[in-house]
Amino acid sequence: MHPKISGYRMINITFPDNRIKQYESGTTGLEIARSISEGLARNVISVKINDEVWDATRPITFDARIKLLTWEDEEGKGTYWHSSAHLLAEAVELLYPGVKFGIGPHIESGFYYDIDFGDYTISSEDLPKIENKMLELAREKQLFSRKEVTKQEALEYFSQKGDEYKLELINDLADGQITFYESGKFTDLCRGPHLADTSQIKAVKLLNIAGAYWRGDEKRKQLTRIYGITFPKQKELTDYLVLLEEAKKRDHRKLGKDLELFFFSQKVGMGLPIWLPKGTLLRERLEMFLKRVQKKAGYQQVICPHIGNVELYKTSGHYQKYGESSFHPITTPVPGEEFFLKPMNCPHHCEVYKSKPRSYKDLPVRIAEFGTVYRYEQSGELHGLTRVRGFTQDDAHIFCTPEQVKDEFKGVMDIVMLIFKALDFKEFITQISLRDKNNKEKYIGSDENWDKAEKAILEVAEERGLKTVIEYGEAAFYGPKMDFMVKDALGRKWQLGTIQVDYNLPDRFELEYIGNDNQKHRPVMIHRAPFGSMERFVAVLLEHTAGKFPLWLTPDQAIILPISEKYQKYAEKVLSLLNNSDIRAQIDDRNEKAGKKIRDAELMKIPYMLVVGEKEEGEGTVSVRRQGQGDLGPQKIDDFIHFLNEEVKKELGEIL
RNA sequence: GCCGAUGUAGCUCAGCUGGUAGAGCAGCUGAUUUGUAAUCAGCUGGUCGGCGGUUCGAAUCCGUCCAUCGGCUCCA
Numbered sequence: 001m002h003p004k005i006s007g008y009r010m011i012n013i014t015f016p017d018n019r020i021k022q023y024e025s026g027t028t029g030l031e032i033a034r035s036i037s038e039g040l041a042r043n044v045i046s047v048k049i050n051d052e053v054w055d056a057t058r059p060i061t062f063d064a065r066i067k068l069l070t071w072e073d074e075e076g077k078g079t080y081w082h083s084s085a086h087l088l089a090e091a092v093e094l095l096y097p098g099v100k101f102g103i104g105p106h107i108e109s110g111f112y113y114d115i116d117f118g119d120y121t122i123s124s125e126d127l128p129k130i131e132n133k134m135l136e137l138a139r140e141k142q143l144f145s146r147k148e149v150t151k152q153e154a155l156e157y158f159s160q161k162g163d164e165y166k167l168e169l170i171n172d173l174a175d176g177q178i179t180f181y182e183s184g185k186f187t188d189l190c191r192g193p194h195l196a197d198t199s200q201i202k203a204v205k206l207l208n209i210a211g212a213y214w215r216g217d218e219k220r221k222q223l224t225r226i227y228g229i230t231f232p233k234q235k236e237l238t239d240y241l242v243l244l245e246e247a248k249k250r251d252h253r254k255l256g257k258d259l260e261l262f263f264f265s266q267k268v269g270m271g272l273p274i275w276l277p278k279g280t281l282l283r284e285r286l287e288m289f290l291k292r293v294q295k296k297a298g299y300q301q302v303i304c305p306h307i308g309n310v311e312l313y314k315t316s317g318h319y320q321k322y323g324e325s326s327f328h329p330i331t332t333p334v335p336g337e338e339f340f341l342k343p344m345n346c347p348h349h350c351e352v353y354k355s356k357p358r359s360y361k362d363l364p365v366r367i368a369e370f371g372t373v374y375r376y377e378q379s380g381e382l383h384g385l386t387r388v389r390g391f392t393q394d395d396a397h398i399f400c401t402p403e404q405v406k407d408e409f410k411g412v413m414d415i416v417m418l419i420f421k422a423l424d425f426k427e428f429i430t431q432i433s434l435r436d437k438n439n440k441e442k443y444i445g446s447d448e449n450w451d452k453a454e455k456a457i458l459e460v461a462e463e464r465g466l467k468t469v470i471e472y473g474e475a476a477f478y479g480p481k482m483d484f485m486v487k488d489a490l491g492r493k494w495q496l497g498t499i500q501v502d503y504n505l506p507d508r509f510e511l512e513y514i515g516n517d518n519q520k521h522r523p524v525m526i527h528r529a530p531f532g533s534m535e536r537f538v539a540v541l542l543e544h545t546a547g548k549f550p551l552w553l554t555p556d557q558a559i560i561l562p563i564s565e566k567y568q569k570y571a572e573k574v575l576s577l578l579n580n581s582d583i584r585a586q587i588d589d590r591n592e593k594a595g596k597k598i599r600d601a602e603l604m605k606i607p608y609m610l611v612v613g614e615k616e617e618g619e620g621t622v623s624v625r626r627q628g629q630g631d632l633g634p635q636k637i638d639d640f641i642h643f644l645n646e647e648v649k650k651e652l653g654e655i656l
Numbered sequence: 657g658c659c660g661a662u663g664u665a666g667c668u669c670a671g672c673u674g675g676u677a678g679a680g681c682a683g684c685u686g687a688u689u690u691g692u693a694a695u696c697a698g699c700u701g702g703u704c705g706g707c708g709g710u711u712c713g714a715a716u717c718c719g720u721c722c723a724u725c726g727g728c729u730c731c732a
Contacts, residue, residue, distance in 0.1 A: 112727095123660065124726095210727030211659025218729045222659055225727070253725095257667080266705090266723060318732060326732095344732055378657050378730060379723095387731075476732065495731090564689040591689080599693035613691060623692080631692055 012063040023060070030056040030196060033068050043070045045200070046079035046193045053079060055146055055193040071232055081106035083144060083183075083195040084134075084204070084230040085113050090142075090186035091133035092226075096120050100163045101188070102214055102223050108491060109240075110229030114212050116165065117224050127206040127226070138201040142184040144194035151175035154189060165214065165223075201230050203237035250489040252542035253384040259547050259604060261538070261555075262385065271382040271389035273535055281555040281584070283534050287370055289422070289553075290394055290530065293415055299368040299396055304348040306372060310338040315508055316347040317444055321477060327376045345371035346502075346527055349397040350509040353523075358513040363523060364400035364408055370534070371395045385539035386494050392534045398526040399511065402452070405524050409460045409499060412528045416484055416497040419530050422652065423541060423550070429485040429493065430466050432457055436473030443477050449503035454480045456501060478504040481527075489543040496532040496540060501525075547605045548627070552648045558585040559606045560622070561597040563613030565589075570617040574610065574637055581641045585610075602627055608644065 009025040013032060023032060029047030033040045033056070044056050048067040053075050060066075069076035085104035092099060092115060102114030149157075151170065157180070158166040166189050170178065181190040183198060195201070205228060212225040231237045248254070256262045261279030268274060275283060291301065310329060313319035322343065329338035342348065349367045358365065372392045381387050398408050420428060434454050435443055443450070457480055461468050468482075475481060481500035485493045502525040505511075512520045531537035541549070551557055558578065562571040571587045578585045588597045594611060601609045610622035621634040635643065 121660095208726050209660060212728045213658075216729070218658070222728075224659070227727080264724095270723070316732090322732060325730095346732085373732095375731075380657065380659095380728085381730065383725095478732080561692085563691055566689070593688095593690050593695060594692060595690090596694050597692090602693055609692080611692065615691085625692060 011060065013060070014063075014065045016065075016067050025061045026059040028057050028059055029054060029066065029068060032060075032066065036068075040068065040070075044068050045070055045073075045076040045195060048075060053193050055144065055196070057144075057196050058146060058193070078106045079193050080195060080200070080232075081111040081230065082193075083198070084201055084228065085111040086144070086181065086183055086186065086188055086190070086194065087134050087137055087198055087201060087204075087230075088113050088130065088206070088226060088228055089115070089188060090137055090184055091130050093186055094137075095130060095133055096122075098162075100165055102165045102212075103169070104188075107227075110207065110227060112212075112225050112227045114214070114223040114225050116221070122209065122224055124209050127209065130226070131204045131206050131228075134201075134204045137184055138198040138204070140184065141197045141199040143197045144181055144183045146192055146194075147180045147182065149178050149180050151178055154178045154180070157187070158189070200232055203231040203234045205229055205237055205241065244490075247489040250543045250546045251384075252386075252488075252539040255542045255547045256385065256539075261542075269389070270379065271377060271387070273385055273388055273390070278555040279538070282549065282553060283538060285553050286531065286534065286537070287394070290415075290419070291368075293418060294366075294368050294396065297366070297411060297415060298364075299366040302349070302352055302367055302369050304342075304345065304352070304369060304371065306342055306374075307339040308342050308348060310340060312347045312351070313340055316350070316505060317478070317508055318343065318347070325376065327374055341374040342371070343373050343375050345369055345373065345393060345395045346397055346505055346525070347509075349395075350505055350511060350525075353397075353399050353511055354509065358399070358523070360401060360513055360515045360521070363513060364398050364404050365523075366396055366398045368394075368396035385535040386488070388535050391536070393529045394531040394534065394537075395527070395529050398528065399506070399513075399523040400526070401513075401515075401521070402524050405456050405501065405526070406460055408526055409456065409501070410464065412499045412526065412530070413460070413464060413466070413482075415528075416499070416530045419497070420484070423544075423553075425486055425544065427487070428496075430461070430468045431474070431483045431485060431495075432461060432468050432470045433474035433476075433481045433483060434470060434472050435475045435480065439473065443475065445478060445504040445507070450480070453501040453503055457482055457499075476500055478502050484532075486540050486544075488540060494532075494536055494540055496537055497530045498528065498532060500527040502527055548607075549605075550651050551607055551644070552651050554605075554607060555584065556586055556604075556606050557583055557644065558608040558610055559597075559601045559604075560585060560587045560610045560612060561594060561601065562587065562589065563594050563611065565591065567612050567614070567617055571612050574612060574622060577637050578641065581645065583641060583644055598625065608640075610640070 010022045011025045012020050013023055014020050030041060030044060033044040046069045047054050047056050048069055049060060049064045053069065069079065071077060071080065082105060085106065089101055089104055096117060099118060099120070100116040102116065104113035105111065151173065154170045155167060158170065169189060179190060179192060180187055181192055181194055207227045207229060210225045210227070211222045213222050214220040229240065231240065259278060260276050261282065262273050262275050264273060307330060310319060326343060327341050329340055331338055352367050353365060370392050372390065374390045377387060377389055382389070400408050435450055461482065479500050479502040481498055483495045484497035485495050487493050506522050506525050511523050513523055515521045560571045560574050562568055568589060575585055575587055588601065590597070598609055605627055607627050609625040611625060612622055616622055616634065621636055622640055623634045624632040624640060626632055
């Protein structure tokens with residue numbers, strides 16, 4: 001630290017451990033880091049001043065709390081990757097003069113930049129060239145320098161450059177809060193912060209190239225988005241790429257094929273999954289599990305047809321909103337008669353509710369169905385089992401009094417949590433989706449009802465102490481909702497469970513119950529699907545478990561491996577004993593050596609392999625091998641049955 | 657739907673700048689009767705995604721359509 005010179009104002013800097021140190025006004029975060037240690041100064045990326053992230057080189061002129069951010073901090077990584085996006089832009093501008101730039105933010109892993117390449121055509125083959133340029137520029141140790149500019153200056157700069165995207169962004173900003181960042185020959189409109197210089201960027205990988213609409217609006221021009229990631233060490237990049245490869249091995253589309261769970265047929269149609277025998281076994285067990293839970297919770301199962309008359313959807317309001325962009329209606333020999341493949345189960349369930357008069361004493365009425373629905377998703381949207389055109393919702397609709405809404409909502413949340421626990425989903429995001437308050441015409445139903453519904457959800461989340469993310473404008477058109485999202489192997493977020501409060505459909509269907517005042521009242525409806533859909537749930541479950549399902553769920557719990565044909569009879573005896581005890585097993589009776597059978601069973605991820613040969617037949621035992629763990633030694637058949645049933649109980653014991 | 661890439665046997669993949677298709681696994685047949693992650697041999701199997709075009713000649717070049725993959729947009 002500089003010696004104190006009279007006339008310099010001192011400022012108090014508070015560190016995360018609440019220690020306070022004095023520095024001269026105008027000291028930078030980097031200098032503060034250096035005052036602690038040279039090593040820290042080398043690693044500091046940016047600094048958090050109070051609640052704002054700053055450049056490490058920006059002078060601090062007031063008392064503040066400080067946190068020095070490094071690669072270990074999420075915000076530090078953010079700064080690092082955002083600076084990398086600038087480096088990408090600079091490289092691109094040098095290689096392709098005259099290109100125009102959209103935005104270039106950091107993301108969870110890495111960064112991207114949206115670029116209008118004009119007349120250049122760019123493909124993934126061009127990426128290595130850009131990577132090399134980036135590395136070359138990084139080594140030049142270019143300083144990132146921050147400059148405050150007036151709106152006028154900003155507009156002039158980008159008018160001259162001819163970048164209409166930046167001009168549009170600047171026009172949305174207020175004068176007095178516009179900053180430019182300059183690195184090398186590249187100047188960008190940017191709030192910052194940035195690295196001190198580019199030399200900290202040591203390893204660069206541009207991952208892929210994609211189209212992205214300017215400002216996310218499909219009516220506007222599509223820019224070219226380049227995704228990339230950078231690291232301070234080459235080793236970290238290598239590790240990251242290995243991790244990506246590993247993640248791909250968990251892809252549910254690959255595992256679904258390998259484990260013979262499901263497949264798609266071009267002849268049947270895109271986005272229409274076909275469940276194979278093993279996948280069906282798995283799915284049926286999931287359904288049985290939820291049916292048991294729901295029976296306990298007072299649900300009643302129903303079964304409805306797969307099509308519904310157009311009048312049903314006119315009543316529900318879905319026809320007006322989705323009629324055109326959906327599967328087209330099914331016509332009949334009767335002129336004017338139209339049916340729709342059902343895109344959701346709620347209208348049918350409203351009719352179930354209406355099938356007889358309801359008393360307040362009957363409520364809540366909980367109507368459940370594993371309902372298969374069909375939606376015409378855009379072709380580019382389809383993705384394995386996670387986004388399909390035909391799928392089965394573990395749907396239910398709860399009809400209750402307004403007073404019961406909160407309790408019912410809580411009851412549903414308990415079921416979701418139970419499922420997540422049974423299947424070991426520890427990391428999930430709970431999102432509350434509310435209305436976009438500035439764009440209310442997107443939604444149907446009264447303001448008053450919306451406010452009531454939104455309030456109920458927020459209160460329940462609060463009472464349950466659930467950590468939530470609130471998203472405005474993400475609500476369904478008929479009501480607010482709470483969704484549970486889980487990430488797949490590659491970090492993409494998928495919505496699984498959903499709970500939606502709906503004050504609108506009961507109105508449209510004129511649903512009623514007789515209250516204790518002998519008057520007619522309108523029930524409230526709660527839509528809910530704890531799995532979301534069987535397809536998506538199984539997809540995410542596959543990626544979480546890498547195909548090693550819990551014992552209670554897995555299609556085959558055991559496989560019997562006779563050493564040779566001589567022991568076929570004995571194998572069959574073992575199988576029938578297992579089957580009698582409700583253990584799902586099969587025999588590998590191929591003319592193969594034991595090693596081969598074991599290898600194949602390991603690859604099919606069957607939890608228990610039971611080797612039987614001369615010794616086992618003589619002693620009435622099986623030699624047990626656990627998938628992924630190896631030989632556990634011989635056990636009496638009855639002991640193994642008992643052991644396996646106990647294992648299943650351990651998994652489900654507390655839950656059921 | 658949009659941008660970009662890909663499409664060879666059931667699966668995983670090879671096939672240089674155009675000369676008429678190949679491996680491993682799987683399957684079938686036979687031999688072997690096997691002890692904790694691949695027994696050996698033989699055989700079958702492909703209008704090289706579909707359709708057009710250029711060419712003496714196309715898996716290879718061009719166009720178009722379809723499907724898949726990575727994103728964008730969308731997701732009742």
